Amino acid sequence: MPNRFGEVFPPPAFDPERYARRRRQAFKQLGDDVMILYNPPEAHRTHDLYYRYRPDSDVYYLTGFEEPDAVIVLVGGAAPRLAMFVRPRDPERETWDGARAGVEGAKALYGADEAFPIDALDTRIGGYLEAAQTLYFKFGRDERLNQRVIAAFRAAAHRRHRQGPAPSIIRDTLPLLGRLRLVKDADEIERMRRAADIAAEAHLWAMQRAAPGQYEFQIEAELEYVFRKRGALGSSYTSIVGGGANATVLHYNANNSLLRDGELLLIDAGAEYGYYASDITRTFPLGKRFTPAQREIYELVLAAQKAAIAAVQPGARFDEYHQVALETLIEGLRDLKLLTGSLDEIKEKKTYLRFYMHRAGHWLGSDVHDACAYFTSETENGSFLYEKLRPGCVVTVEPGLYFAPSLKGMPKRYAGIGVRIEDDVLVTRAGNEILTAAAPKEVEEIEAIRHAALSDGVCAR
Numbered sequence: 001m002p003n004r005f006g007e008v009f010p011p012p013a014f015d016p017e018r019y020a021r022r023r024r025q026a027f028k029q030l031g032d033d034v035m036i037l038y039n040p041p042e043a044h045r046t047h048d049l050y051y052r053y054r055p056d057s058d059v060y061y062l063t064g065f066e067e068p069d070a071v072i073v074l075v076g077g078a079a080p081r082l083a084m085f086v087r088p089r090d091p092e093r094e095t096w097d098g099a100r101a102g103v104e105g106a107k108a109l110y111g112a113d114e115a116f117p118i119d120a121l122d123t124r125i126g127g128y129l130e131a132a133q134t135l136y137f138k139f140g141r142d143e144r145l146n147q148r149v150i151a152a153f154r155a156a157a158h159r160r161h162r163q164g165p166a167p168s169i170i171r172d173t174l175p176l177l178g179r180l181r182l183v184k185d186a187d188e189i190e191r192m193r194r195a196a197d198i199a200a201e202a203h204l205w206a207m208q209r210a211a212p213g214q215y216e217f218q219i220e221a222e223l224e225y226v227f228r229k230r231g232a233l234g235s236s237y238t239s240i241v242g243g244g245a246n247a248t249v250l251h252y253n254a255n256n257s258l259l260r261d262g263e264l265l266l267i268d269a270g271a272e273y274g275y276y277a278s279d280i281t282r283t284f285p286l287g288k289r290f291t292p293a294q295r296e297i298y299e300l301v302l303a304a305q306k307a308a309i310a311a312v313q314p315g316a317r318f319d320e321y322h323q324v325a326l327e328t329l330i331e332g333l334r335d336l337k338l339l340t341g342s343l344d345e346i347k348e349k350k351t352y353l354r355f356y357m358h359r360a361g362h363w364l365g366s367d368v369h370d371a372c373a374y375f376t377s378e379t380e381n382g383s384f385l386y387e388k389l390r391p392g393c394v395v396t397v398e399p400g401l402y403f404a405p406s407l408k409g410m411p412k413r414y415a416g417i418g419v420r421i422e423d424d425v426l427v428t429r430a431g432n433e434i435l436t437a438a439a440p441k442e443v444e445e446i447e448a449i450r451h452a453a454l455s456d457g458v459c460a461r
């Protein structure tokens, strides 16, 4: 039987020049200073089991190195160099866990100018720090490593201060690396297109297969089936599959309730391909049609989402599309008599927070909430200005409305309705491109898909 899904994307080819190019950019920002990043050790799951490994996004961005328990040091200066501390070759361990690049591979494959076993970190790290004024360090979740780096910094400063200027500043890496990662290069955009393409198909597939009487986890399985079938590493975050009022819980992911006719299903799920994420939300009826109340809310969120996408333009500040989404939602909620007062009053008093309590989106990239700054250091009237959207930036656009059953003073017809619609949008020179447009979101499209699915018994297969 032919594969009924779209193209299978093989794992991306390793191209050392791509990472060397990114390191040259990083070294330009780094000047004479030093940066330390790390791939943490494997995360323990239970007893003698570990989670499948996923490298740190910054380490991967700069080296393509995917192995656990590695430290990379970018040493700035006139002749910048890359030092890597990695797990050494170990034939016994490699029999069980797979090949390691080792110290030799770090140099031959990953462009390290010098490489050492990870155990040599404590004795060698201080040497790199002495020449720098500033250490750029990504304080991660590995507290032991955080402490080792601080200790090395302190020792280097102590040794150095009688001979010359000692290193005196530790800075977070996010502003420097986030600035580079904010604008995606051609390879990153291609990966994000693939992640988006796979996830969009998975949403369509799920929309065709969900039915009353199934459990939410069965739909989660349909999504992940498509993700893996087409070459994604898996989900880029734990899929949210929320039927009925579960959709009003923003980070619901227990996914263990029964789906009921007459309710909506909200699915927030993205695929990760080559360590790049997509992030899509779709909401659709579990029957063949939206109820009138569901449709009122759905069309309002869709209108807000489309207006916000139109505001994703090069040169616009990050918050502009959020304001457009918010104002569209507020106007609509006023028309539905769910909010009273003028637009300005409602914004001022934030009375919309009852129904809409999150932002309209975030940066998207190697991390789902991509590790890039939202603010610049420029100020206006005492507040910091948001970052500007530039060609190559990717944002999500995801307004929603949530009517938790526990909310007081709200017409009963809306109780338990949760709607969010989310697309991934690439900023281009001419405007923008919706990477996830293949996932249906028009009311007529969705109802046609649901009608066909429930009539033809597709859901039962």
Ligand SMILES: [Mn+2]
Pocket: 279, 362, 396, 398, 422
């Ligand atoms: Mn999102």
